[in-house]
Amino acid sequence: MSRVRIAPSPTGPLHIGTARTALYNFLHARHVGGTFILRLEDTDQARSTVEFEKDILDGLHWLGLDWDEGPEVAGEPARGPHAPYRQMERLPSYEAAAQRLLSLDLAYPCYCTPEELEADRKAQEAAKQPPRYVGRCARLTVEERLAQEADGRRGALRFRVGEGTVVFDDVIRGRIEIDVANLGGDFVIVRADGTPLYHFTVVVDDAAMEVTDVIRGEDHLSNTPKHILLFRALGHDVPRFAHLPLILNPDRTKMSKRKSQTAIDDYIAQGFIKEALVNYLALLGWSTGTEEEILSLDELIERFDITDVHKGGAVFDRERLEWLNGQWIRRLDPDDLIDRLRPFVEAEMVAGRIERLPTDEELRALLPVIQERLPTLGAVGDLVGFLWVGAVDVDPEILVPKRWDASTTREGLAAARQTIDAVGDVSFEADELEPPLRALAEERGWKAGDLFMAIRVAVTGRTATPPLFDTLVALGRERVLARIDHALEVLPA
Numbered sequence: 001m002s003r004v005r006i007a008p009s010p011t012g013p014l015h016i017g018t019a020r021t022a023l024y025n026f027l028h029a030r031h032v033g034g035t036f037i038l039r040l041e042d043t044d045q046a047r048s049t050v051e052f053e054k055d056i057l058d059g060l061h062w063l064g065l066d067w068d069e070g071p072e073v074a075g076e077p078a079r080g081p082h083a084p085y086r087q088m089e090r091l092p093s094y095e096a097a098a099q100r101l102l103s104l105d106l107a108y109p110c111y112c113t114p115e116e117l118e119a120d121r122k123a124q125e126a127a128k129q130p131p132r133y134v135g136r137c138a139r140l141t142v143e144e145r146l147a148q149e150a151d152g153r154r155g156a157l158r159f160r161v162g163e164g165t166v167v168f169d170d171v172i173r174g175r176i177e178i179d180v181a182n183l184g185g186d187f188v189i190v191r192a193d194g195t196p197l198y199h200f201t202v203v204v205d206d207a208a209m210e211v212t213d214v215i216r217g218e219d220h221l222s223n224t225p226k227h228i229l230l231f232r233a234l235g236h237d238v239p240r241f242a243h244l245p246l247i248l249n250p251d252r253t254k255m256s257k258r259k260s261q262t263a264i265d266d267y268i269a270q271g272f273i274k275e276a277l278v279n280y281l282a283l284l285g286w287s288t289g290t291e292e293e294i295l296s297l298d299e300l301i302e303r304f305d306i307t308d309v310h311k312g313g314a315v316f317d318r319e320r321l322e323w324l325n326g327q328w329i330r331r332l333d334p335d336d337l338i339d340r341l342r343p344f345v346e347a348e349m350v351a352g353r354i355e356r357l358p359t360d361e362e363l364r365a366l367l368p369v370i371q372e373r374l375p376t377l378g379a380v381g382d383l384v385g386f387l388w389v390g391a392v393d394v395d396p397e398i399l400v401p402k403r404w405d406a407s408t409t410r411e412g413l414a415a416a417r418q419t420i421d422a423v424g425d426v427s428f429e430a431d432e433l434e435p436p437l438r439a440l441a442e443e444r445g446w447k448a449g450d451l452f453m454a455i456r457v458a459v460t461g462r463t464a465t466p467p468l469f470d471t472l473v474a475l476g477r478e479r480v481l482a483r484i485d486h487a488l489e490v491l492p493a
Protein backbone atom coordinates (compact mmCIF):
# COMPACT_ATOMS: atom_id res chain seq x y z
CA MET A 1 0.00 0.00 0.00
CA SER A 2 1.54 3.25 -1.14
CA ARG A 3 1.75 6.11 1.34
CA VAL A 4 2.93 9.49 0.12
CA ARG A 5 3.08 12.93 1.64
CA ILE A 6 3.39 16.60 0.99
CA ALA A 7 5.44 18.27 3.71
CA PRO A 8 5.22 22.03 3.31
CA SER A 9 6.96 24.46 5.62
CA PRO A 10 4.54 27.26 6.55
CA THR A 11 7.18 29.90 5.99
CA GLY A 12 5.59 31.51 2.93
CA PRO A 13 2.41 31.40 0.84
CA LEU A 14 1.60 28.33 -1.25
CA HIS A 15 4.19 28.24 -4.02
CA ILE A 16 3.72 26.86 -7.52
CA GLY A 17 6.41 24.25 -6.84
CA THR A 18 4.75 23.04 -3.65
CA ALA A 19 1.39 22.91 -5.40
CA ARG A 20 2.87 20.78 -8.18
CA THR A 21 4.58 18.46 -5.71
CA ALA A 22 1.31 18.14 -3.81
CA LEU A 23 -0.55 17.42 -7.04
CA TYR A 24 1.89 14.70 -8.13
CA ASN A 25 1.69 13.05 -4.71
CA PHE A 26 -2.08 13.30 -4.80
CA LEU A 27 -2.31 11.90 -8.34
CA HIS A 28 0.02 9.07 -7.48
CA ALA A 29 -1.92 8.19 -4.33
CA ARG A 30 -5.27 8.29 -6.11
CA HIS A 31 -3.95 6.43 -9.15
CA VAL A 32 -2.62 3.51 -7.13
CA GLY A 33 -5.26 3.62 -4.39
CA GLY A 34 -2.78 4.77 -1.76
CA THR A 35 -2.86 7.30 1.04
CA PHE A 36 -1.98 10.99 0.76
CA ILE A 37 -0.66 12.64 3.91
CA LEU A 38 -0.14 16.31 4.68
CA ARG A 39 2.50 17.12 7.27
CA LEU A 40 3.52 20.61 8.30
CA GLU A 41 7.23 21.13 8.76
CA ASP A 42 7.08 24.06 11.11
CA THR A 43 10.33 23.69 13.02
CA ASP A 44 11.63 26.95 11.66
CA GLN A 45 9.77 28.82 14.36
CA ALA A 46 11.10 32.21 13.41
CA ARG A 47 9.57 32.02 9.93
CA SER A 48 6.55 29.74 10.35
CA THR A 49 3.16 31.38 10.87
CA VAL A 50 -0.44 30.25 11.17
CA GLU A 51 -1.28 32.66 8.33
CA PHE A 52 1.05 30.86 5.94
CA GLU A 53 -0.29 27.54 7.17
CA LYS A 54 -3.79 28.75 6.36
CA ASP A 55 -2.69 29.99 2.96
CA ILE A 56 -1.17 26.62 2.11
CA LEU A 57 -4.06 24.50 3.37
CA ASP A 58 -6.67 26.77 1.75
CA GLY A 59 -4.78 26.79 -1.53
CA LEU A 60 -4.48 23.01 -1.67
CA HIS A 61 -8.17 22.63 -0.78
CA TRP A 62 -9.05 25.18 -3.45
CA LEU A 63 -7.15 23.12 -6.03
CA GLY A 64 -9.20 20.11 -4.95
CA LEU A 65 -6.26 18.12 -3.62
CA ASP A 66 -7.73 16.47 -0.58
CA TRP A 67 -5.54 14.53 1.78
CA ASP A 68 -6.40 11.49 3.85
CA GLU A 69 -4.32 12.29 6.89
CA GLY A 70 -3.19 15.62 8.27
CA PRO A 71 -4.57 18.97 9.43
CA GLU A 72 -7.62 20.21 7.56
CA VAL A 73 -7.82 23.63 9.10
CA ALA A 74 -4.94 25.94 9.93
CA GLY A 75 -4.01 25.89 13.60
CA GLU A 76 -6.41 23.06 14.43
CA PRO A 77 -5.57 19.48 15.33
CA ALA A 78 -5.23 16.90 12.60
CA ARG A 79 -7.00 13.63 11.99
CA GLY A 80 -5.22 10.42 11.14
CA PRO A 81 -3.52 7.47 12.79
CA HIS A 82 -0.15 9.22 13.05
CA ALA A 83 -1.31 12.51 14.58
CA PRO A 84 -0.01 15.02 15.32
CA TYR A 85 1.02 16.11 11.84
CA ARG A 86 2.80 19.31 12.81
CA GLN A 87 6.45 18.85 13.59
CA MET A 88 6.44 21.21 16.55
CA GLU A 89 3.92 18.86 18.17
CA ARG A 90 6.17 15.87 17.52
CA LEU A 91 9.26 16.97 19.41
CA PRO A 92 9.22 14.00 21.81
CA SER A 93 9.60 11.58 18.90
CA TYR A 94 12.70 13.41 17.62
CA GLU A 95 14.08 13.47 21.11
CA ALA A 96 13.59 9.70 21.42
CA ALA A 97 15.20 9.05 18.04
CA ALA A 98 18.12 11.30 18.96
CA GLN A 99 18.65 9.36 22.17
CA ARG A 100 18.61 6.15 20.20
CA LEU A 101 21.29 7.32 17.79
CA LEU A 102 23.35 8.66 20.67
CA SER A 103 23.17 5.40 22.59
CA LEU A 104 24.18 3.45 19.49
CA ASP A 105 27.06 5.90 18.99
CA LEU A 106 25.69 6.70 15.54
CA ALA A 107 25.53 10.31 16.65
CA TYR A 108 27.62 12.30 19.10
CA PRO A 109 27.56 15.64 20.85
CA CYS A 110 29.63 18.32 19.22
CA TYR A 111 30.86 21.29 21.24
CA CYS A 112 32.58 23.20 18.48
CA THR A 113 31.92 26.91 18.75
CA PRO A 114 30.68 28.97 15.81
CA GLU A 115 34.15 30.60 15.78
CA GLU A 116 35.89 27.25 15.46
CA LEU A 117 33.57 26.15 12.68
CA GLU A 118 34.07 29.43 10.87
CA ALA A 119 37.86 29.11 11.15
CA ASP A 120 37.61 25.57 9.70
CA ARG A 121 35.54 26.86 6.84
CA LYS A 122 38.01 29.62 6.06
CA ALA A 123 40.97 27.24 6.17
CA GLN A 124 39.18 24.88 3.78
CA GLU A 125 38.33 27.72 1.49
CA ALA A 126 41.96 28.88 1.48
CA ALA A 127 43.06 25.32 0.67
CA LYS A 128 40.40 25.17 -2.08
CA GLN A 129 38.66 22.30 -0.35
CA PRO A 130 34.89 21.86 -0.13
CA PRO A 131 33.47 22.72 3.29
CA ARG A 132 33.13 19.80 5.67
CA TYR A 133 33.03 19.16 9.38
CA VAL A 134 36.56 18.25 10.42
CA GLY A 135 35.47 15.77 13.08
CA ARG A 136 36.96 17.57 16.06
CA CYS A 137 34.33 16.18 18.44
CA ALA A 138 33.84 12.80 16.76
CA ARG A 139 36.16 10.94 19.09
CA LEU A 140 35.75 12.71 22.42
CA THR A 141 35.98 10.40 25.41
CA VAL A 142 33.23 10.30 27.98
CA GLU A 143 35.44 12.35 30.30
CA GLU A 144 36.03 14.99 27.66
CA ARG A 145 32.31 15.27 27.04
CA LEU A 146 31.58 15.53 30.74
CA ALA A 147 34.19 18.23 31.05
CA GLN A 148 32.51 20.24 28.30
CA GLU A 149 29.12 19.84 29.93
CA ALA A 150 30.59 20.78 33.33
CA ASP A 151 31.76 23.99 31.70
CA GLY A 152 28.13 24.67 30.91
CA ARG A 153 28.29 23.77 27.24
CA ARG A 154 25.45 21.97 25.63
CA GLY A 155 26.44 19.96 22.56
CA ALA A 156 24.73 19.90 19.19
CA LEU A 157 24.10 16.37 17.97
CA ARG A 158 26.03 15.26 14.91
CA PHE A 159 25.27 12.19 12.86
CA ARG A 160 28.18 9.99 11.81
CA VAL A 161 28.07 9.62 8.05
CA GLY A 162 30.78 6.93 8.04
CA GLU A 163 32.26 5.77 4.77
CA GLY A 164 31.09 4.15 1.59
CA THR A 165 28.63 4.89 -1.16
CA VAL A 166 24.90 5.44 -0.97
CA VAL A 167 23.11 3.91 -3.93
CA PHE A 168 19.42 4.26 -4.69
CA ASP A 169 17.09 3.91 -7.63
CA ASP A 170 15.22 7.12 -8.14
CA VAL A 171 11.85 6.41 -9.75
CA ILE A 172 12.40 9.28 -12.19
CA ARG A 173 16.15 9.73 -12.39
CA GLY A 174 17.27 6.13 -12.25
CA ARG A 175 20.27 4.82 -10.37
CA ILE A 176 22.08 7.36 -8.24
CA GLU A 177 25.35 6.75 -6.43
CA ILE A 178 26.90 9.19 -4.02
CA ASP A 179 30.11 8.76 -2.10
CA VAL A 180 29.41 9.76 1.48
CA ALA A 181 32.76 11.53 1.49
CA ASN A 182 30.94 14.23 -0.49
CA LEU A 183 28.32 14.89 2.14
CA GLY A 184 30.33 17.52 4.01
CA GLY A 185 31.23 15.34 6.96
CA ASP A 186 29.14 14.46 10.00
CA PHE A 187 26.12 16.71 10.01
CA VAL A 188 24.10 18.29 12.79
CA ILE A 189 20.71 16.72 13.41
CA VAL A 190 19.79 18.53 16.63
CA ARG A 191 21.03 22.00 17.53
CA ALA A 192 22.65 22.74 20.87
CA ASP A 193 19.40 24.41 21.96
CA GLY A 194 17.55 21.16 21.32
CA THR A 195 15.79 22.07 18.07
CA PRO A 196 15.87 19.20 15.60
CA LEU A 197 16.88 19.97 12.02
CA TYR A 198 15.14 19.21 8.75
CA HIS A 199 17.19 16.16 7.68
CA PHE A 200 16.40 14.51 10.94
CA THR A 201 12.74 15.39 11.43
CA VAL A 202 11.84 14.47 7.86
CA VAL A 203 13.29 10.99 8.29
CA VAL A 204 11.85 10.38 11.75
CA ASP A 205 8.43 11.44 10.47
CA ASP A 206 8.54 9.61 7.17
CA ALA A 207 9.46 6.49 9.12
CA ALA A 208 6.77 7.02 11.77
CA MET A 209 4.13 7.80 9.15
CA GLU A 210 5.17 4.75 7.14
CA VAL A 211 5.77 6.76 4.01
CA THR A 212 6.60 4.38 1.17
CA ASP A 213 7.31 6.89 -1.61
CA VAL A 214 8.95 10.25 -1.19
CA ILE A 215 7.93 12.37 -4.17
CA ARG A 216 9.53 15.81 -3.98
CA GLY A 217 11.43 18.45 -5.88
CA GLU A 218 14.84 17.81 -7.38
CA ASP A 219 16.26 20.50 -5.12
CA HIS A 220 16.13 17.80 -2.41
CA LEU A 221 18.15 15.26 -4.39
CA SER A 222 21.37 16.15 -2.61
CA ASN A 223 19.65 15.64 0.76
CA THR A 224 18.51 12.13 -0.04
CA PRO A 225 21.80 10.30 0.74
CA LYS A 226 21.74 11.86 4.19
CA HIS A 227 18.17 10.75 4.63
CA ILE A 228 18.95 7.22 3.51
CA LEU A 229 21.81 6.99 6.02
CA LEU A 230 19.45 8.18 8.76
CA PHE A 231 16.69 5.71 7.81
CA ARG A 232 19.21 2.91 8.04
CA ALA A 233 20.72 4.14 11.29
CA LEU A 234 17.25 4.27 12.84
CA GLY A 235 16.56 0.74 11.60
CA HIS A 236 13.77 1.67 9.19
CA ASP A 237 12.98 0.62 5.66
CA VAL A 238 14.17 3.18 3.15
CA PRO A 239 11.27 4.55 1.06
CA ARG A 240 11.37 4.88 -2.71
CA PHE A 241 12.38 8.30 -3.94
CA ALA A 242 11.06 10.22 -6.95
CA HIS A 243 12.66 13.61 -7.55
CA LEU A 244 10.56 15.92 -9.71
CA PRO A 245 12.22 18.17 -12.29
CA LEU A 246 12.79 21.76 -11.32
CA ILE A 247 10.35 24.40 -12.52
CA LEU A 248 12.28 26.93 -14.58
CA ASN A 249 11.81 30.55 -15.56
CA PRO A 250 11.55 31.12 -19.31
CA ASP A 251 15.31 31.83 -19.31
CA ARG A 252 15.84 28.35 -17.84
CA THR A 253 17.04 29.58 -14.48
CA LYS A 254 15.37 28.08 -11.43
CA MET A 255 11.93 29.61 -10.97
CA SER A 256 12.14 32.42 -8.48
CA LYS A 257 9.87 35.04 -7.02
CA ARG A 258 11.95 37.72 -8.63
CA LYS A 259 11.51 36.50 -12.19
CA SER A 260 8.11 34.86 -12.13
CA GLN A 261 4.91 34.96 -10.22
CA THR A 262 5.24 32.03 -7.82
CA ALA A 263 2.40 32.33 -5.29
CA ILE A 264 -0.76 30.38 -6.15
CA ASP A 265 -2.79 33.19 -4.54
CA ASP A 266 -1.68 35.60 -7.23
CA TYR A 267 -2.92 33.28 -9.96
CA ILE A 268 -6.24 32.87 -8.16
CA ALA A 269 -6.52 36.64 -7.78
CA GLN A 270 -6.03 37.09 -11.52
CA GLY A 271 -8.80 34.68 -12.32
CA PHE A 272 -7.06 31.45 -13.18
CA ILE A 273 -9.49 28.67 -12.39
CA LYS A 274 -8.61 25.55 -10.48
CA GLU A 275 -9.32 23.20 -13.37
CA ALA A 276 -6.75 25.00 -15.50
CA LEU A 277 -4.15 25.35 -12.76
CA VAL A 278 -4.37 21.67 -11.89
CA ASN A 279 -4.20 20.74 -15.56
CA TYR A 280 -1.26 23.05 -16.15
CA LEU A 281 0.68 21.98 -13.05
CA ALA A 282 0.22 18.34 -14.04
CA LEU A 283 1.87 19.10 -17.37
CA LEU A 284 4.84 20.82 -15.72
CA GLY A 285 7.06 17.78 -15.89
CA TRP A 286 4.68 15.12 -17.12
CA SER A 287 2.62 14.43 -20.21
CA THR A 288 0.26 11.76 -21.43
CA GLY A 289 2.65 10.83 -24.20
CA THR A 290 -0.06 11.89 -26.68
CA GLU A 291 -1.19 15.23 -28.05
CA GLU A 292 -3.89 15.37 -25.44
CA GLU A 293 -3.44 18.21 -23.05
CA ILE A 294 -6.82 19.18 -21.64
CA LEU A 295 -7.36 16.86 -18.74
CA SER A 296 -9.62 17.08 -15.72
CA LEU A 297 -8.49 16.02 -12.27
CA ASP A 298 -10.29 12.70 -12.69
CA GLU A 299 -8.69 12.11 -16.06
CA LEU A 300 -5.31 12.98 -14.59
CA ILE A 301 -5.82 10.49 -11.78
CA GLU A 302 -6.56 7.85 -14.35
CA ARG A 303 -3.62 8.66 -16.59
CA PHE A 304 -0.88 9.78 -14.23
CA ASP A 305 2.03 7.43 -13.79
CA ILE A 306 4.90 8.66 -11.65
CA THR A 307 7.37 6.68 -13.75
CA ASP A 308 6.48 8.85 -16.76
CA VAL A 309 7.59 12.08 -15.10
CA HIS A 310 10.30 13.78 -17.14
CA LYS A 311 13.86 14.28 -15.98
CA GLY A 312 14.48 17.63 -17.65
CA GLY A 313 13.51 20.94 -16.07
CA ALA A 314 9.99 22.17 -16.83
CA VAL A 315 9.84 25.70 -18.20
CA PHE A 316 6.95 27.74 -16.85
CA ASP A 317 5.05 29.05 -19.83
CA ARG A 318 2.46 31.61 -18.84
CA GLU A 319 0.94 31.78 -22.31
CA ARG A 320 0.19 28.11 -22.25
CA LEU A 321 -1.37 28.49 -18.82
CA GLU A 322 -3.58 31.31 -20.12
CA TRP A 323 -4.55 29.25 -23.11
CA LEU A 324 -5.50 26.31 -20.92
CA ASN A 325 -7.39 28.64 -18.61
CA GLY A 326 -9.39 29.96 -21.55
CA GLN A 327 -10.14 26.40 -22.62
CA TRP A 328 -11.39 25.53 -19.15
CA ILE A 329 -13.46 28.72 -18.85
CA ARG A 330 -15.24 27.68 -22.06
CA ARG A 331 -16.12 24.38 -20.50
CA LEU A 332 -17.84 25.86 -17.44
CA ASP A 333 -21.58 25.79 -17.37
CA PRO A 334 -23.25 29.22 -17.38
CA ASP A 335 -24.35 29.36 -13.75
CA ASP A 336 -20.97 28.23 -12.57
CA LEU A 337 -19.19 30.80 -14.72
CA ILE A 338 -21.48 33.58 -13.49
CA ASP A 339 -20.74 32.60 -9.88
CA ARG A 340 -17.04 32.59 -10.55
CA LEU A 341 -17.13 35.90 -12.40
CA ARG A 342 -19.07 37.65 -9.67
CA PRO A 343 -16.08 38.43 -7.36
CA PHE A 344 -14.12 39.77 -10.31
CA VAL A 345 -16.95 42.05 -11.37
CA GLU A 346 -17.24 43.22 -7.76
CA ALA A 347 -13.52 43.92 -7.70
CA GLU A 348 -13.96 46.16 -10.77
CA MET A 349 -16.59 48.07 -8.85
CA VAL A 350 -14.42 48.42 -5.75
CA ALA A 351 -11.58 49.67 -7.92
CA GLY A 352 -13.92 52.25 -9.42
CA ARG A 353 -13.55 50.91 -12.96
CA ILE A 354 -17.27 50.27 -13.33
CA GLU A 355 -20.19 52.21 -11.93
CA ARG A 356 -22.81 49.56 -11.40
CA LEU A 357 -22.96 45.81 -10.92
CA PRO A 358 -24.58 43.81 -13.72
CA THR A 359 -27.31 41.39 -12.72
CA ASP A 360 -26.89 37.66 -13.22
CA GLU A 361 -29.28 37.92 -16.18
CA GLU A 362 -27.13 40.57 -17.81
CA LEU A 363 -24.06 38.41 -17.33
CA ARG A 364 -25.86 35.38 -18.67
CA ALA A 365 -26.91 37.28 -21.79
CA LEU A 366 -23.27 38.17 -22.39
CA LEU A 367 -21.85 34.68 -22.01
CA PRO A 368 -22.25 33.74 -25.69
CA VAL A 369 -19.88 36.56 -26.62
CA ILE A 370 -17.49 36.57 -23.68
CA GLN A 371 -17.13 32.98 -22.55
CA GLU A 372 -14.70 32.06 -25.27
CA ARG A 373 -12.85 35.34 -25.07
CA LEU A 374 -11.82 35.32 -21.44
CA PRO A 375 -8.23 34.18 -20.87
CA THR A 376 -8.84 34.74 -17.16
CA LEU A 377 -11.86 35.66 -15.06
CA GLY A 378 -10.04 38.87 -14.19
CA ALA A 379 -10.16 39.93 -17.83
CA VAL A 380 -13.91 40.50 -17.62
CA GLY A 381 -13.55 44.20 -16.78
CA ASP A 382 -11.22 44.86 -19.68
CA LEU A 383 -13.43 42.92 -22.04
CA VAL A 384 -16.87 44.32 -21.21
CA GLY A 385 -16.52 46.79 -18.34
CA PHE A 386 -17.65 49.55 -20.74
CA LEU A 387 -21.16 48.15 -20.40
CA TRP A 388 -21.38 49.06 -16.74
CA VAL A 389 -20.33 52.68 -16.81
CA GLY A 390 -22.40 55.73 -17.71
CA ALA A 391 -20.07 57.14 -20.29
CA VAL A 392 -16.72 56.03 -21.63
CA ASP A 393 -13.61 58.11 -21.94
CA VAL A 394 -12.74 58.24 -25.58
CA ASP A 395 -9.20 59.04 -26.54
CA PRO A 396 -9.41 61.05 -29.81
CA GLU A 397 -6.07 59.50 -30.81
CA ILE A 398 -7.51 56.01 -31.10
CA LEU A 399 -10.91 57.19 -32.29
CA VAL A 400 -9.49 58.05 -35.70
CA PRO A 401 -8.76 54.79 -37.55
CA LYS A 402 -5.26 54.45 -38.98
CA ARG A 403 -6.23 55.01 -42.62
CA TRP A 404 -8.65 57.79 -41.79
CA ASP A 405 -8.33 61.42 -40.75
CA ALA A 406 -10.51 63.31 -38.29
CA SER A 407 -12.95 64.62 -40.88
CA THR A 408 -13.56 61.18 -42.44
CA THR A 409 -14.09 59.86 -38.92
CA ARG A 410 -16.61 62.61 -38.23
CA GLU A 411 -18.39 61.85 -41.47
CA GLY A 412 -18.29 58.10 -40.81
CA LEU A 413 -19.62 58.33 -37.27
CA ALA A 414 -22.35 60.76 -38.22
CA ALA A 415 -23.52 58.49 -41.04
CA ALA A 416 -23.30 55.43 -38.83
CA ARG A 417 -25.36 57.21 -36.19
CA GLN A 418 -28.12 57.83 -38.73
CA THR A 419 -28.01 54.24 -39.94
CA ILE A 420 -28.16 52.86 -36.44
CA ASP A 421 -30.91 55.27 -35.48
CA ALA A 422 -32.93 53.99 -38.41
CA VAL A 423 -32.83 50.45 -37.03
CA GLY A 424 -35.84 50.27 -34.78
CA ASP A 425 -35.69 49.71 -31.07
CA VAL A 426 -37.53 46.42 -31.32
CA SER A 427 -35.31 44.99 -34.00
CA PHE A 428 -32.07 46.13 -32.43
CA GLU A 429 -30.33 42.80 -33.08
CA ALA A 430 -26.88 41.97 -34.42
CA ASP A 431 -28.20 40.70 -37.74
CA GLU A 432 -30.35 43.80 -38.18
CA LEU A 433 -27.39 46.11 -37.60
CA GLU A 434 -24.70 44.50 -39.68
CA PRO A 435 -26.18 44.66 -43.23
CA PRO A 436 -27.04 48.40 -43.24
CA LEU A 437 -23.67 49.35 -41.74
CA ARG A 438 -21.83 47.24 -44.32
CA ALA A 439 -23.94 48.79 -47.04
CA LEU A 440 -23.07 52.25 -45.72
CA ALA A 441 -19.32 51.51 -45.92
CA GLU A 442 -19.65 50.18 -49.43
CA GLU A 443 -21.71 53.13 -50.63
CA ARG A 444 -19.16 55.63 -49.32
CA GLY A 445 -16.17 53.62 -50.51
CA TRP A 446 -14.85 53.04 -46.97
CA LYS A 447 -13.27 49.84 -45.79
CA ALA A 448 -15.85 48.26 -43.48
CA GLY A 449 -13.06 47.57 -40.97
CA ASP A 450 -12.28 51.28 -40.64
CA LEU A 451 -15.89 52.28 -40.13
CA PHE A 452 -16.43 49.49 -37.61
CA MET A 453 -13.29 50.45 -35.70
CA ALA A 454 -14.44 54.05 -35.39
CA ILE A 455 -17.83 52.89 -34.08
CA ARG A 456 -16.19 50.40 -31.75
CA VAL A 457 -13.93 52.99 -30.16
CA ALA A 458 -16.74 55.54 -30.00
CA VAL A 459 -19.05 53.26 -28.03
CA THR A 460 -16.53 51.34 -25.88
CA GLY A 461 -13.45 53.55 -25.64
CA ARG A 462 -11.25 50.66 -26.72
CA THR A 463 -9.99 48.91 -29.81
CA ALA A 464 -10.43 45.30 -28.68
CA THR A 465 -13.93 44.20 -27.70
CA PRO A 466 -16.29 41.32 -28.36
CA PRO A 467 -17.73 41.36 -31.91
CA LEU A 468 -19.02 44.83 -32.75
CA PHE A 469 -22.66 44.03 -33.43
CA ASP A 470 -23.03 41.97 -30.26
CA THR A 471 -21.43 44.84 -28.42
CA LEU A 472 -23.94 47.32 -29.85
CA VAL A 473 -26.82 45.07 -28.89
CA ALA A 474 -25.48 44.67 -25.36
CA LEU A 475 -25.18 48.45 -25.00
CA GLY A 476 -28.65 49.09 -26.37
CA ARG A 477 -29.79 51.65 -28.87
CA GLU A 478 -29.96 54.71 -26.64
CA ARG A 479 -26.51 54.31 -25.19
CA VAL A 480 -24.98 53.61 -28.59
CA LEU A 481 -26.44 56.81 -29.98
CA ALA A 482 -25.46 58.86 -26.95
CA ARG A 483 -21.89 57.53 -27.01
CA ILE A 484 -21.52 58.29 -30.72
CA ASP A 485 -22.72 61.82 -30.03
CA HIS A 486 -20.17 62.15 -27.26
CA ALA A 487 -17.39 60.79 -29.51
CA LEU A 488 -18.30 63.35 -32.17
CA GLU A 489 -17.80 66.03 -29.55
CA VAL A 490 -14.31 64.90 -28.59
CA LEU A 491 -13.15 64.52 -32.20
CA PRO A 492 -10.65 67.23 -33.11
CA ALA A 493 -12.12 69.81 -35.43
Ligand code: GLU
Pocket residue numbers: 006007008009041202215216220
Ligand atom coordinates in the same frame (compact mmCIF):
# COMPACT_ATOMS: atom_id res chain seq x y z
N1 GLU B 1 9.58 20.91 4.27
C1 GLU B 1 10.32 20.53 3.13
C2 GLU B 1 10.13 21.57 2.05
O1 GLU B 1 9.30 22.43 2.18
C3 GLU B 1 9.84 19.17 2.66
C4 GLU B 1 10.84 18.45 1.87
C5 GLU B 1 10.48 17.01 1.64
O2 GLU B 1 9.49 16.75 0.98
O3 GLU B 1 11.20 16.15 2.15
O4 GLU B 1 10.81 21.60 1.07
